[in-house]
Structure formats: structure tokens, C-alpha cells
Amino acid sequence: xxxxxxxxxxxxxxxxxxxxxxxxxxxxxxxxxxxxxxxxxxxxxxxxxxxxxxxxxxxxxxxxxxxxxxxxxxxxxxxxxxxxxxxxxxxxxxxxxxxxxxxxxxxxxxxxxxxxxxxxxxxxxxxxxx
Amino acid sequence: xxxxxxxxxxxxxxxxxxxxxxxxxxxxxxxxxxxxxxxxxxxxxxxxxxxxxxxxxxxxxxxxxxxxxxxxxxxxxxxxxxxxxxxxxxxxxxxxxxxxxxxxxxxxxxxxxxxxxxxxxxxxxxxxxxxxxxxxxxx
Numbered sequence: 001x002x003x004x005x006x007x008x009x010x011x012x013x014x015x016x017x018x019x020x021x022x023x024x025x026x027x028x029x030x031x032x033x034x035x036x037x038x039x040x041x042x043x044x045x046x047x048x049x050x051x052x053x054x055x056x057x058x059x060x061x062x063x064x065x066x067x068x069x070x071x072x073x074x075x076x077x078x079x080x081x082x083x084x085x086x087x088x089x090x091x092x093x094x095x096x097x098x099x100x101x102x103x104x105x106x107x108x109x110x111x112x113x114x115x116x117x118x119x120x121x122x123x124x125x126x127x128x129x130x
Numbered sequence: 131x132x133x134x135x136x137x138x139x140x141x142x143x144x145x146x147x148x149x150x151x152x153x154x155x156x157x158x159x160x161x162x163x164x165x166x167x168x169x170x171x172x173x174x175x176x177x178x179x180x181x182x183x184x185x186x187x188x189x190x191x192x193x194x195x196x197x198x199x200x201x202x203x204x205x206x207x208x209x210x211x212x213x214x215x216x217x218x219x220x221x222x223x224x225x226x227x228x229x230x231x232x233x234x235x236x237x238x239x240x241x242x243x244x245x246x247x248x249x250x251x252x253x254x255x256x257x258x259x260x261x262x263x264x265x266x267x268x269x
Contacts, residue, residue, distance in 0.1 A: 035227065080157070080158055084155065
């Protein structure tokens with residue numbers, strides 16, 4: 001059944017849940033984005049290989065460009081790390097007490113991995129290796 | 131605070147809740163195996179990031195043919211990597227489309243459109259699985 005809420009999208013954003021709320025929103029947004037982008041990439045690759053379609057080739061050229069890859073790597077790395085935090089806290093519910101610390105730890109792991117990825121992407125793009 | 135044990139019923143939502151956790155952790159593990167194997171199988175010397183991603187998430191000869199590394203089929207075209215790809219595709223596609231279903235049903239609530247959206251996502255799921263496994267096996 002669920003609650004019968006009449007809360008609009010922008011009213012919902014005013015809820016002051018802090019870090020965990022934004023992690024929840026980002027998890028959903030990045031999840032939807034991944035289904036969209038990676039799903040499009042899968043279908044485009046299939047039609048590029050099978051029929052040599054120009055549209056599919058252009059979609060893949062956009063997907064593989066370094067600017068788009070900066071967005072995609074953010075989406076994938078954030079969703080993966082946040083999902084690991086959720087799964088680990090669900091398996092050992094005693095650690096739920098430390099969920100804010102877990103969120104900080106997650107960002108401390110995220111920043112070096114993503115920073116290194118962006119550094120490599122921009123370095124290669126400037127060197128013209130793509 | 132006293133605790134009580136609750137016996138959850140085996141509903142579809144409960145099973146998918148568990149599956150989401152298991153498949154998510156499996157995907158992280160499979161990606162780690164993919165990255166380490168890509169380095170072990172020769173990505174060490176000539177790696178660029180798109181190639182590494184191709185080798186990690188879909189180590190298929192037809193997929194990595196777009197890389198600029200000449201001998202990409204070495205080491206990848208065997209049954210072990212086909213099984214790994216089918217696993218990563220199955221977990222990824224199922225996890226993704228189930229997540230899409232959960233988010234959409236959270237938004238629309240009780241609605242007449244719910245069974246139609248469920249059916250549509252089910253068809254997309256089957257279609258994605260079939261073409262992915264077709265590409266893995268017949269290439």
C-alpha cells in the first residue's frame with residue numbers, strides 16, 4: 001500500500017536529510033542514467049555490428065568521447081561504491097550506527113579513484129591520444 | 131531495546147531486494163577480476179582507458195576490435211571469458227532493469243499503468259539478455 005503522500009518533487013528537495021539523503025538521490029539518478037547510457041550503448045553496439053547503422057555509430061562516438069566518459073565514470077564509480085556501502089550495512093546492520101562515518105569513508109575512497117580517472121582522461125585528451 | 135525475529139514471506143519484492151544486493155556485490159567482484167585479468171593478459175604495456183573498460187566489462191573479440199591494440203583476441207576468445215561475460219551481462223541487465231522498475235513504481239504509486247510498465251520493462255530485459263548472449267556466443 002505505502003503512504004499516501006502528496007509531496008511534489010521540489011517540496012521533497014527541501015527535506016533536510018543531509019548527506020545520506022543526497023546519497024540516496026544520487027544513487028537513484030545515477031542508476032537511471034546507467035540504464036539509459038549503458039543500455040543505449042549496448043543496443044547501439046549491437047546495431048553497429050549487425051547492420052552498420054550510421055545512427056548507432058554516431059551514438060557510440062558520443063559515448064566514447066572523453067568528455068562523456070568523465071560523466072560516465074562518475075556515474076559508475078559513485079553507484080558502485082554507494083551500492084557497496086548499502087549492501088555492507090544491510091548485511092551487518094550493527095554498523096548502521098556508523099552510517100554517517102561510512103558515507104565519509106565512501107567519499108574518501110571515491111575522490112582518489114575518480115580523481116585519478118579524470119586526470120588520466122584529461123591528460124590523454126590533451127596529448128591527443130584518442 | 132528488545133529484539134524480535136521476523137520471518138519474512140518469500141515475496142517477489144523480497145527476493146529482488148536480496149538479488150539486488152547479491153548482484154551488486156557480484157558486479158563489483160567481476161569488474162575487479164576483469165581489471166586484474168586485463169592487466170595480466172597484456173594491457174600493462176599499451177593500455178588506454180577505453181580499452182581497459184572494454185576488456186573489463188565486455189571482453190569480447192568483437193567489442194575490443196575497436197581498440198588500437200593489434201592482438202586483442204589473444205587470451206579472450208575462450209569458454210571461461212564467455213561464461214564471465216554472460217554472468218556480468220545477466221547480473222548487470224537484471225540489476226539495472228529491476229532498479230528501473232523500482233524507481234518507476236515508487237514514482238507512479240498505485241496506477242493502472244503499473245502492469246503495462248512492468249510488462250514493457252520485462253520485454254526490454256528479455257531483449258537485452260537475448261542479444262547480449264547472442265553476441266557473446268556467436269562472435
